[in-house]
Amino acid sequence: MPRINPEIILIIILSITLAPAFTYADETPHKTASIEQIAGYNWYHWPNPETDACIIWLGGGKTTPTYVTVNPYNLESLNTMRFIEDLAEHYGMLALSKGEIQYAVDSRLVSETCRWIKEYGYKYVFVVGYSTGGMALAYELTFPGDYESGPDAGVIMSSMLDWQEMVERHKTARGIDLYTSAQNSGRVQRSVLLMYGEKAWFWGQGEKFYKNLPEEGWMNDYYFQKEWRLMPGVEHEVFTLEDDGSYDSKPVAIIVNFFERVRASSLNTENLIQKILSVSNYGSSNNQQTIQVLYPSKIRSYRIFQINLTTPSTEVNPTWIAIFDLDSNSFQKMMETNLMIKNQHSINGVSATNQSIRNLIIALIGYKEDLQLLGISKTMEINVEHKPLLKIMTEIQGLNIKIDETAFQTDEAEKIQVHLEAGNHTIEVPKIVSISDVERLNLVSIDNKINNNSMEVYLEKDREITVRYQTQYQLSLLSEYGTISGGGWHDENSTAKITLDVNLGEPVQGGLGILEFDGWSDNLESKNLNHEVYMNEPKKIEARWTFKTTDSPIWIFAFASAIISVITFLVYIMTLRRGRMS
Amino acid sequence: MNYKLAILFPLIIFIAFRAVGTVQAIIAEPEPMIEINDIILPEKVLQGQNFAVNISVVYSCEKRTMCNMGIYDYNIEKMMDPKMFYLEGNGTEFIVLSLHASSEKKLVFEALLRYWYLNGWVYQKESLRRPFSINVTDSFQLALLMPTSNITIKIDNEEIETDPLGTVKTSVKPGKYLIEVPQKINSTNNTRLSFIGWSDGSKSNPRLTYVQHDKNLTAEYEKEYYLNVNSSLGETLGNGWYSSGSVATFSVPDSIYVPGILQIIPDKYLFMKWTEDSDATASISKIVMASPRTVEANWMLDETPRILILVSVIIILFDLAILGYIAKRRRRNA
Numbered sequence: 001m002p003r004i005n006p007e008i009i010l011i012i013i014l015s016i017t018l019a020p021a022f023t024y025a026d027e028t029p030h031k032t033a034s035i036e037q038i039a040g041y042n043w044y045h046w047p048n049p050e051t052d053a054c055i056i057w058l059g060g061g062k063t064t065p066t067y068v069t070v071n072p073y074n075l076e077s078l079n080t081m082r083f084i085e086d087l088a089e090h091y092g093m094l095a096l097s098k099g100e101i102q103y104a105v106d107s108r109l110v111s112e113t114c115r116w117i118k119e120y121g122y123k124y125v126f127v128v129g130y131s132t133g134g135m136a137l138a139y140e141l142t143f144p145g146d147y148e149s150g151p152d153a154g155v156i157m158s159s160m161l162d163w164q165e166m167v168e169r170h171k172t173a174r175g176i177d178l179y180t181s182a183q184n185s186g187r188v189q190r191s192v193l194l195m196y197g198e199k200a201w202f203w204g205q206g207e208k209f210y211k212n213l214p215e216e217g218w219m220n221d222y223y224f225q226k227e228w229r230l231m232p233g234v235e236h237e238v239f240t241l242e243d244d245g246s247y248d249s250k251p252v253a254i255i256v257n258f259f260e261r262v263r264a265s266s267l268n269t270e271n272l273i274q275k276i277l278s279v280s281n282y283g284s285s286n287n288q289q290t291i292q293v294l295y296p297s298k299i300r301s302y303r304i305f306q307i308n309l310t311t312p313s314t315e316v317n318p319t320w321i322a323i324f325d326l327d328s329n330s331f332q333k334m335m336e337t338n339l340m341i342k343n344q345h346s347i348n349g350v351s352a353t354n355q356s357i358r359n360l361i362i363a364l365i366g367y368k369e370d371l372q373l374l375g376i377s378k379t380m381e382i383n384v385e386h387k388p389l390l391k392i393m394t395e396i397q398g399l400n401i402k403i404d405e406t407a408f409q410t411d412e413a414e415k416i417q418v419h420l421e422a423g424n425h426t427i428e429v430p431k432i433v434s435i436s437d438v439e440r441l442n443l444v445s446i447d448n449k450i451n452n453n454s455m456e457v458y459l460e461k462d463r464e465i466t467v468r469y470q471t472q473y474q475l476s477l478l479s480e481y482g483t484i485s486g487g488g489w490h491d492e493n494s495t496a497k498i499t500l501d502v503n504l505g506e507p508v509q510g511g512l513g514i515l516e517f518d519g520w521s522d523n524l525e526s527k528n529l530n531h532e533v534y535m536n537e538p539k540k541i542e543a544r545w546t547f548k549t550t551d552s553p554i555w556i557f558a559f560a561s562a563i564i565s566v567i568t569f570l571v572y573i574m575t576l577r578r579g580r581m582s
Numbered sequence: 583m584n585y586k587l588a589i590l591f592p593l594i595i596f597i598a599f600r601a602v603g604t605v606q607a608i609i610a611e612p613e614p615m616i617e618i619n620d621i622i623l624p625e626k627v628l629q630g631q632n633f634a635v636n637i638s639v640v641y642s643c644e645k646r647t648m649c650n651m652g653i654y655d656y657n658i659e660k661m662m663d664p665k666m667f668y669l670e671g672n673g674t675e676f677i678v679l680s681l682h683a684s685s686e687k688k689l690v691f692e693a694l695l696r697y698w699y700l701n702g703w704v705y706q707k708e709s710l711r712r713p714f715s716i717n718v719t720d721s722f723q724l725a726l727l728m729p730t731s732n733i734t735i736k737i738d739n740e741e742i743e744t745d746p747l748g749t750v751k752t753s754v755k756p757g758k759y760l761i762e763v764p765q766k767i768n769s770t771n772n773t774r775l776s777f778i779g780w781s782d783g784s785k786s787n788p789r790l791t792y793v794q795h796d797k798n799l800t801a802e803y804e805k806e807y808y809l810n811v812n813s814s815l816g817e818t819l820g821n822g823w824y825s826s827g828s829v830a831t832f833s834v835p836d837s838i839y840v841p842g843i844l845q846i847i848p849d850k851y852l853f854m855k856w857t858e859d860s861d862a863t864a865s866i867s868k869i870v871m872a873s874p875r876t877v878e879a880n881w882m883l884d885e886t887p888r889i890l891i892l893v894s895v896i897i898i899l900f901d902l903a904i905l906g907y908i909a910k911r912r913r914r915n916a
Contacts, residue, residue: 028654028694029656029659031659074705075702077650077664077696078650078651078652078664078694079666081652081664082661082664085661237666245666246664450783470784491784491785491786493786493789494779494785495765495776495777495787514836516819516835526822527817527820527821528820528822529819534765557891557894557895557898558890560894560898561895561897561898562897564897564898565901568901568904568905571905572908575908575911
């Protein structure tokens with residue numbers, strides 16, 4: 001028998017023991033990415049060929065007195081992964097693929113990564129820092145090595161930026177500046193968006209950072225912008241609704257809007273703005289050509305909308321098509337283009353403000369020694385709908401439906417579309433819709449549920465509800481005798497079963513006749529007291545009756561014999577009397 | 583020997599670390615048991631359609647545990663409808679997630695669950711992942727179940743015959759369809775099936791149905807039996823079809839005059855009793871229709887009218903004789 005080497009046995013045992021650990025150590029599935037080695041760490045890189053900007057995602061992690069950590073993508077929540085995926089649809093994206101970043105005050109990780117991104121070919125670098133990742137970003141924005149190698153803008157989400165408790169406990173720790181960025185945010189020279197959940201107890205720390213930031217405007221050749229967003233209904237993860245734990249895409253719209261404003265901010269020159277304002281106020285001057293625009297009259301808030309435009313021809317190159325906001329007097333979005341190749345364009349905008357009307361204008365800008373306004377569109381007044389949409393589909397025109405006690409009527413397309421505040425709403429539909437005395441509609445279901453005629457709806461996002469009715473016809477029954485049942489309302493094309501309950505042998509008309517059933521008005525052949533009626537229309541059914549007289553032939557003879565007997569008797573009496581008299 | 587040590591050493595180190603980690607976890611707090619149990623999903627969906635997937639999660643958590651569930655769509659490489667929720671105690675939680683049929687191809691998904699334990703998400707367990715797939719279609723199966731085979735039904739006026747199992751299965755685009763089945767299906771001369779409604783409660787035939795997913799509809803019928811009311815004399819009442827178990831009323835007249843040898847003197851017949859499936863003695867009777875029924879009216883000749891008529895005739899003849907005698911006497915006296 002061959003001797004088995006003990007080491008081999010040990011290897012087999014170990015392999016079996018460890019197998020489960022390796023089998024399920026697969027990473028969470030994610031969009032196909034390349035792996036890049038940047039600043040000593042491995043990063044997922046999701047390139048986006050349609051953009052010239054890339055985001056560095058710095059997620060949450062642990063805090064220590066000397067450094068904070070940033071977790072890899074796999075250790076994010078699934079909601080965070082969706083958030084990163086959504087941002088990656090608009091920009092290139094970098095997220096730590098494995099390991100753990102230990103970010104200390106001298107790490108300069110953000111700068112190093114930004115440098116790599118620029119070298120890769122992106123024109124703009126943005127950083128989105130969440131929790132401890134936001135602390136690292138805030139620190140690096142506050143104490144940058146040099147601004148040129150830093151990000152073009154940053155978003156700080158739910159980060160502890162003025163953590164006094166930590167400061168008290170670790171006064172002498174080397175990393176304490178990581179927790180006190182809010183006190184030094186006046187040094188920040190790159191645009192910052194701060195986004196905190198209203199339900200997170202520490203949102204005041206973010207507000208403090210924001211308040212200490214410099215005023216918006218030009219800083220050397222950089223236009224500084226800042227924005228503060230306190231998000232209702234959310235806590236730490238600003239993209240996760242506290243009520244039901246679902247993902248909310250509103251923060252993505254806010255961030256995209258902010259980054260696009262930063263991308264377009266190089267156009268925010270006094271010269272251009274004044275020209276646009278004067279043209280928009282006093283009409284087109286000779287120097288500017290008109291841009292034809294096709295735009296929606298109404299848009300939904302926090303959603304992307306599209307403006308189609310036709311630009312005049314120009315030989316200036318490069319040129320930029322830009323959305324200018326007449327309410328904030330700043331550029332919202334810009335898109336580089338070559339008008340010598342095409343003059344039909346589409347530009348996307350996002351409405352991420354609480355305004356109900358946006359006044360926008362499209363500007364065509366070229367560069368010839370300086371930025372020049374080459375063309376301008378008319379002012380686009382666009383209504384913004386902030387509330388979610390409730391759509392109620394029926395198959396009836398003019399149907400009255402109550403929503404929260406307010407009556408609405410279905411339109412020609414047999415539906416109701418109404419924007420309602422987020423929250424609970426009551427929909428009440430009529431149980432019966434009367435069409436005539438003999439035809440009606442009977443409620444079958446609301447939202448495919450067979451229930452009563454009202455329904456509670458929690459509206460947070462757009463929702464469509466279908467209300468269905470069934471046509472019914474009246475079956476009227478009539479019988480002079482007996483009891484007839486089975487009448488009333490019946491579904492269209494159903495078969496009604498009617499029953500006549502009667503004492504057929506009953507004498508009628510003072511006992512001179514016997515009641516006899518003669519059939520049904522819709523079928524006189526049927527002498528059946530149970531009857532079926534097909535309800536393809538309103539119907540009126542009558543039971544027909546006849547009477548049969550009794551024993552008449554016998555009594556004719558009896559009657560005749562009696563009469564003749566009486567006559568005979570009278571004749572006899574008269575004959576007798578006449579005989580006596582004579 | 584050296585290469586063996588090179589393999590063994592890292593493995594031993596790994597095991598040692600695993601053990602320490604586990605012990606620490608046990609000391610700190612017991613790890614909750616949270617697993618994906620089952621996924622209820624549609625067999626197929628339409629491209630572009632939104633649909634829901636119901637995932638049951640079994641759990642045993644000593645402390646309130648934060649959980650996170652989502653579905654990864656491999657076709658579009660995106661996390662769909664992620665949700666945070668909390669579990670505590672023991673039980674089963676049902677999480678409904680919304681998905682979108684994003685592609686014409688087969689949809690490949692993976693349900694992902696993770697829970698928060700010891701300052702981090704636990705996700706590297708087989709029980710926290712469950713791949714599944716859904717077929718994308720541009721049509722759905724509409725199945726109609728009839729009580730018998732070889733029945734012709736109509737879907738939007740197109741005639742289709744049921745298979746030997748009494749079923750019609752057809753592939754239809756989503757939308758509204760008019761379905762019609764026979765009102766009556768004859769089994770024998772005196773037994774038939776009568777349409778009473780549909781499995782979803784509708785009583786209409788033809789009826790409209792909305793197809794938005796595979797749909798099964800059963801046409802419900804009840805048995806009807808024929809009541810045959812026979813009588814050699816007079817007119818009967820109650821012949822016809824009755825629902826199984828219903829009570830049928832049938833009748834003949836109590837009595838009937840039938841022309842006799844002399845047309846002016848008819849024979850009177852009195853109803854005597856019912857025979858065959860009924861032994862009732864009343865001319866108007868009822869019967870429970872548990873099967874096809876035949877009832878026969880039995881009659882007997884009533885002699886009373888004959889006697890009455892004979893007596894009347896005799897009286898009349900007698901009277902006429904008297905009158906004749908009187909008239910003769912008067913002529914003689916005159």
